[in-house]
Amino acid sequence: MLRVYNTLSGKKEVFKPLCDKKVGMYVCGVTVYDLCHIGHARSTVVFDVIFRYLRFLGYEVTYVRNITDVDDKIIKKANAEDVECEEIANRYIREFTTDMEALGLEKPTHEPKATDHIREMIRMAERLMERGYAYQTDGDVFFSVEKFAGYGKLSKRSPEQMRAGARVEIDEKKRNPLDFALWKASKPGEPSWDSPWGRGRPGWHIECSAMSQAYLGNTLDIHGGGKDLIFPHHENEITQSEGATGKPLSQYWVHNGFVNINREKMSKSLGNILTIKEILDRYHPEIIRFFLLSHHYRSPVDFSDRNLAEAKMSMDRFYSTLKRMDELEVEGLASQGGESSLEEGVQKAFEGVKAFPERFKEAMDNDFNTALALGHFHDLARNLNAVMRDEGSRHDLPTNLVTSARDNFRLYGNILGLFQCHPRDYLEGQRRRELSGLQIAEDQINRMIRERDEARKQRDWKLADEIRESLSSMGIALEDEPDGTTWKRK
């Protein structure tokens, strides 16, 4: 039974969609004015995993992730480069799509752009005018916060509290400083659309209210996004949507925590923004996913070389285990073994493999505890390594042990977007990334490995060790395996 932490109630609640087996999920996507960073990666990976897990549970999920393509920052950038807003938006939509594919994210069911739904936004603003929640000043339309009784219920603060510490700019056109724009009169040089209030463009929050309604109806099952969106964005969405429809906007509100860089908040002003592209240059996408998923989605995570190196080590270990299993499958195994006659270690591995699906599910059912789920993968790998390590008897392992273990990695790994590569491709992909930071070319490494092999055949251990030491000083570590010597970056 799945339980989900709901920001609205501040508690974990049993997940029960409105409509039996169907789930409507809306997640706030990106504003396309710049390259995406590791924080966007976290949010999209977290909701990608939630999407996959819900489908695994048998739900038919409609997942909507919007693209904000009309916004102050886009306009600013377009003016700076003296191009159309559309050009900026399209450029960064392309980059965003490339990044998402690289991270192995599934495509949402719908990815609507704000500019394709202006009509719905105008209609919602009109409705709010009709119902007395909104007012017009010149060409602007504002939502009147004090008309909506529940204002502050998501972010847990009252309008009085907010006014006390208000840092919002005083806008002469607003009746109350906390009121927010549904529609903005456009200035020259800005994109604009016809509306009952003259040429203008939508406010930020209205796009999500209008698009979630267009694709998923009045009440969603899950509405998600980064923690920073709780206020004001999601608070305002609730206010608008519920003001317009009289129905709850979403049953469950899910928010992911932030990514810090070396314990500092990532921000433009600190200049420590790490883009997804920069990280992908150095780490295999599954390492990034593993790193993100080894923390609970609501906790902050700290991105640092040390922490990423740790994630890499874990992934290397998993793929070494997978590689060993693949080799065994190719080399051939004993046929189905009767479980009763097996030795203790094999018995234990068998039990681990059989218990895995239940353990995995239990972890994920508890508010998507991916960190615990990954712990179970570690247990699985350790048990398997233990029985595969003995060269003499490992070919006596029962086929069904190895195949069901492999299935666990493939099937449950898929929910996390991990362990989906061929081990060779993973190891080589990561190695290629690491080589680019070193002073040595791959063929030179291979040449030195051959020389060392020759020396070892002659039992010239001194020369062999010198070559190994020489490579080591260049950051290359060697591993002698039964079928030859491989290398990796230290």
Next chain:
RNA sequence: GGCGGCGUAGCCAAGUGGGAAGGCGACGGUCUGCAAAACCGUUAUUCCCCGGUUCAAAUCCGGGCGCCGCCUCCA
């Protein structure tokens, strides 16, 4: 100032009423020409501090200390 969250081993990190998961590191061992990898073992009598509730608290309540986020169209 208001609101919210966090503090678990040298480090990373689960656990939210009754066993302190898992990983990294370290140390000892098996294996190896020596290594590495892999495996085995050891590594938190105790969960920031002080009180309280309870048969029982890392977990609930009160107070303190420390860190962080939001209150700015930042995921």
